[in-house]
Amino acid sequence: MTIQTESRGDVRTAPQWKQRQGRQAIKESAIRAFFLSCGVLVVLVLIGIFILLVSTALPAFREINFWEFLSGKAWDPTSPEKAMYGILSMILSSFLATLGAMFIAVPIGIGVAAYLSDVANWRVREIVKPVVEVLAGIPSVVVGFLGIILFAPIIARLFHKSNGLNAVNGSFLLAIMALPTIISISEDSLNAVPRAYAEASLALGASRWQTLVRVRIPAALSGIIAAIMLGMGRAIGETMTVLMATGNARAFPHGLLDSIRTMTANIAIELGEVPYYTTHYYALFAIGLVLFVITFIVNLVADVILHKYQEREL
Amino acid sequence: MTMKIKKKDVAQALGFFLLRLCLGLVLFILILFLYDIIRKGAGSLTWEFLTKPPRRGMSEGGIFPAIMGTFLVTIVTALLAVPLGIAAAIYLNEYARKSRLTRLIRLSLRNLSGVPSIVFGLFGVILFVNILKFGTSILSAGLTLGLLTLPWTVTASEEALKNVPNSFREGALALGATKWQSIRTNVLPYALPGMLTGTILGLARAAGETAPIMFTGAAFYLPFLPRSLKDQFMALPYHLYIMATQHHAIETVRPLAYGTALVLIMLVLGMNMAAVIIRHRLRRKSRM
Numbered sequence: 124m125t126i127q128t129e130s131r132g133d134v135r136t137a138p139q140w141k142q143r144q145g146r147q148a149i150k151e152s153a154i155r156a157f158f159l160s161c162g163v164l165v166v167l168v169l170i171g172i173f174i175l176l177v178s179t180a181l182p183a184f185r186e187i188n189f190w191e192f193l194s195g196k197a198w199d200p201t202s203p204e205k206a207m208y209g210i211l212s213m214i215l216s217s218f219l220a221t222l223g224a225m226f227i228a229v230p231i232g233i234g235v236a237a238y239l240s241d242v243a244n245w246r247v248r249e250i251v252k253p254v255v256e257v258l259a260g261i262p263s264v265v266v267g268f269l270g271i272i273l274f275a276p277i278i279a280r281l282f283h284k285s286n287g288l289n290a291v292n293g294s295f296l297l298a299i300m301a302l303p304t305i306i307s308i309s310e311d312s313l314n315a316v317p318r319a320y321a322e323a324s325l326a327l328g329a330s331r332w333q334t335l336v337r338v339r340i341p342a343a344l345s346g347i348i349a350a351i352m353l354g355m356g357r358a359i360g361e362t363m364t365v366l367m368a369t370g371n372a373r374a375f376p377h378g379l380l381d382s383i384r385t386m387t388a389n390i391a392i393e394l395g396e397v398p399y400y401t402t403h404y405y406a407l408f409a410i411g412l413v414l415f416v417i418t419f420i421v422n423l424v425a426d427v428i429l430h431k432y433q434e435r436e437l
Numbered sequence: 438m439t440m441k442i443k444k445k446d447v448a449q450a451l452g453f454f455l456l457r458l459c460l461g462l463v464l465f466i467l468i469l470f471l472y473d474i475i476r477k478g479a480g481s482l483t484w485e486f487l488t489k490p491p492r493r494g495m496s497e498g499g500i501f502p503a504i505m506g507t508f509l510v511t512i513v514t515a516l517l518a519v520p521l522g523i524a525a526a527i528y529l530n531e532y533a534r535k536s537r538l539t540r541l542i543r544l545s546l547r548n549l550s551g552v553p554s555i556v557f558g559l560f561g562v563i564l565f566v567n568i569l570k571f572g573t574s575i576l577s578a579g580l581t582l583g584l585l586t587l588p589w590t591v592t593a594s595e596e597a598l599k600n601v602p603n604s605f606r607e608g609a610l611a612l613g614a615t616k617w618q619s620i621r622t623n624v625l626p627y628a629l630p631g632m633l634t635g636t637i638l639g640l641a642r643a644a645g646e647t648a649p650i651m652f653t654g655a656a657f658y659l660p661f662l663p664r665s666l667k668d669q670f671m672a673l674p675y676h677l678y679i680m681a682t683q684h685h686a687i688e689t690v691r692p693l694a695y696g697t698a699l700v701l702i703m704l705v706l707g708m709n710m711a712a713v714i715i716r717h718r719l720r721r722k723s724r725m
Contacts, residue, residue, distance in 0.1 A: 155616075231459045391555060
């Protein structure tokens, strides 16, 4: 009896049920479309940054020769005689500070990563990892402030300079900014090396140190290189630390003890004072574009390396 | 033979010592940083410093407007970056198949997180300040920081979604739930705490950023609080920059700069700490 009524009920509601299913399918695809559009927005932001930078930078080249812009040594947009728009010294300054930073951060970063992955027991790791994250969490403006008050006097005394605001100071601070990136990605890639490699090496009588240096680090090398490149990308694009700690002299840099002005610092210094929609204003966006392209390439190369290495692991 | 083994052991001891030295150096620098700021900043940390605006051309008084400004701008940042980040992560982890579009989204995401913060600042000036005519304001600065934070919130949210076991989804689907129903009832509730962790970390970083807000809304000196989203604002990181390099009497305002740095560090590290604690608890829970 009951079975009959139930089946009759089913028969009666079947079209409704179908209709509901249809509505639900529409709702489901609408929801999917919403999430998809949020994902696509990420792509649009990146493309948007590029397009807006290009379109704002282009008017600068109505007055400036593009080649002179990249290869000119003098940057003096407010000169009363002839405005000069050469950013070579800034590009070199950016690279000088970054290379100095890598000189410090690469060995230390790989060292810490190797220590965490190969030497430390889990308890130490559990403590050190958050500590590295704390280091990553210190705002760059605070690091720059400490560069002024902690390192500048030391550097000034060590090298007999009137002040310690120069490329060395900037390199030191950039190394600190890049370290967390280098440490965490290098450690990840060391941990991703198959255990069989280390076991084979140890079974052949190699010590843990030999295994680390001759087997595990070479096996993880692509990931480590990617880590270094990502750290470099961070250092090139870093603004506040170099703005505060490198002295910002416009002169062409000759060494690590010179005061330098990086691309990022120059934008930060001049964008606040420049009248809108002048060649100088557009030129600052052109510097931003150069910066964007450099970091984009560095990151893309790092990404390709990391990807290749991930695929090999699979 | 014995000689050889000995040499190897010496090399290992020396090598491991070097590695420890690297770690020690990093820890030393971190402790030096924190120690210096706490020691010299603690003196200026009075009730008045935290609750009063700056006085006499910022050579006296407190940093209340800067604290409030950073707080407000971070809210705008969160309103943009958190929902969008979570939605994009849901797409990537729950809906996306292996396609060219998915690869493109992921590639953009990773590249976006490498874009220099000052470039985000330039983008904010063009898009929010000029094109959308928000002017230099909390809104412009918050949205700029929101875009900067977006890649971090997406990555963190996706990580949290990945940690939800597939059987949770399958269970719901097997009972006849639609995809969205299964996500809403069986995936999101378990992923939310993890999302929270990553999101807090991202927002903490955004709160400490200076370069993106310098030209999109942060003000040199405002003795009052912003009244609307279209107003300029003071922000802790920018205030520290001013006090450290741009003030007319830098040496005499050093204590105030130290105090500002300490408050900023406490804010950012406090948020970090909260995130780490949440994650730690979660891990322990998932182990059981």
